[in-house]
Amino acid sequence: xxxxxxxxxxxxxxxxxxxxxxxxxxxxxxxxxxxxxxxxxxxxxxxxxxxxxxxxxxxxxxxxxxxxxxxxxxxxxxxxxxxxxxxxxxxxxxxxxxxxxxxxxxxxxxxxxxxxxxxxxxxxxxxxxxxxxxxxxxxxxxxxxxxxxxxxxxxxxxxxxxxxxxxxxxxxxxxxxxxxxxxxxxxxxxxxxxxxxxxxxxxxxxxxxxxxxxxxxxxxxxxxxxxxxxxxxxxxxxxxxxxxxxxx
Numbered sequence: 001x002x003x004x005x006x007x008x009x010x011x012x013x014x015x016x017x018x019x020x021x022x023x024x025x026x027x028x029x030x031x032x033x034x035x036x037x038x039x040x041x042x043x044x045x046x047x048x049x050x051x052x053x054x055x056x057x058x059x060x061x062x063x064x065x066x067x068x069x070x071x072x073x074x075x076x077x078x079x080x081x082x083x084x085x086x087x088x089x090x091x092x093x094x095x096x097x098x099x100x101x102x103x104x105x106x107x108x109x110x111x112x113x114x115x116x117x118x119x120x121x122x123x124x125x126x127x128x129x130x131x132x133x134x135x136x137x138x139x140x141x142x143x144x145x146x147x148x149x150x151x152x153x154x155x156x157x158x159x160x161x162x163x164x165x166x167x168x169x170x171x172x173x174x175x176x177x178x179x180x181x182x183x184x185x186x187x188x189x190x191x192x193x194x195x196x197x198x199x200x201x202x203x204x205x206x207x208x209x210x211x212x213x214x215x216x217x218x219x220x221x222x223x224x225x226x227x228x229x230x231x232x233x234x235x236x237x238x239x240x241x242x243x244x245x246x247x248x
Contacts, residue, residue: 003218008181017219019184023098023192024167024226026184027177030102031166032159035109039162040155042110043117048143067111072171078104079175092189099188101177108172109162116158120151149245156238160231167227170196195223 006016050056082100087093124147132142170178178197185192202216 003215004222007183017195017198017215017222019182020193020195020198020219021222021226022184023178023194024196024223026098026186026192027101027105027173027194028163028167028230030098030188031105031109032163034103034106035113035162036159038106039110039113040117042114043121043155044143044148046114047118047121048147063111063114067115070171071108071169072174074104074108075172075174075176077107078172083176087189096176096178096191097187097189098177098185098192101173101192102188104172104176105166105169108169109166112162112165113155113158116161117151117155120154120158121147123154124150149241153238153242153245156234156241160234160238163234164227164231167230168196168223170200173197174200195219195226199223 003016004021005018007019008017009015046056046059050059078100079096082103083096084094086103087097087100092099128146128150129142132146133139137145166172173194174197177192178194179191180193180197180201182191182193199216199219202219
């Protein structure tokens with residue numbers, strides 16, 4: 001229990017990993033706050049309102065291509081755009097921080113959420129929409145009360161996959177948010193320890209992994225369990241929504 005509830009000591013060779021756990025959770029919260037609304041709204045727009053023209057085709061092609069971009073490219077983009085340009089533009093510090101890391105990870109998982117939202121909305125039977133329209137509901141009300149609730153379990157599946165990927169990434173936060181050591185902070189404009197980056201530092205540091213292999217293995221196991229807990233919680237929520245929609 002001390003390993004999970006204490007701060008590290010002796011340059012990480014002793015003590016616990018609590019700051020890294022809290023930092024990882026903090027980054028995931030920031031990521032989902034930025035990515036979830038934008039990703040779902042973009043999926044809704046492309047499915048329900050965008051016209052089938054050359055611009056829509058270019059947007060869809062860009063989304064597909066972004067999903068295959070290596071994560072280190074997102075990290076360099078986050079460094080150039082968020083750390084060195086956008087945050088200083090609004091008076092923030094030009095350095096790695098939680099805000100920049102959350103925005104970078106949000107950009108990383110945005111294509112996954114957009115594509116999952118599109119496919120979930122398209123999978124709703126057309127008869128649902130036609131029945132609602134036949135009863136006198138307008139297009140917007142039909143989407144809000146019929147289409148979106150029916151598509152929500154599929155959207156949540158995409159969100160689960162996206163968040164799991166973000167939690168296991170090191171490269172995007174390498175230059176934008178992560179600190180090798182230190183205490184956890186609630187400030188959005190400071191660096192934070194993270195499990196993935198701490199494990200990376202152990203693996204590439206000055207014989208740290210050889211001196212304290214149990215710490216490195218413990219970090220990785222904790223990260224796996226953290227992602228598993230998030231997935232179980234999201235799957236339980238998705239199942240509850242699906243049962244409610246089915247009237248059970």
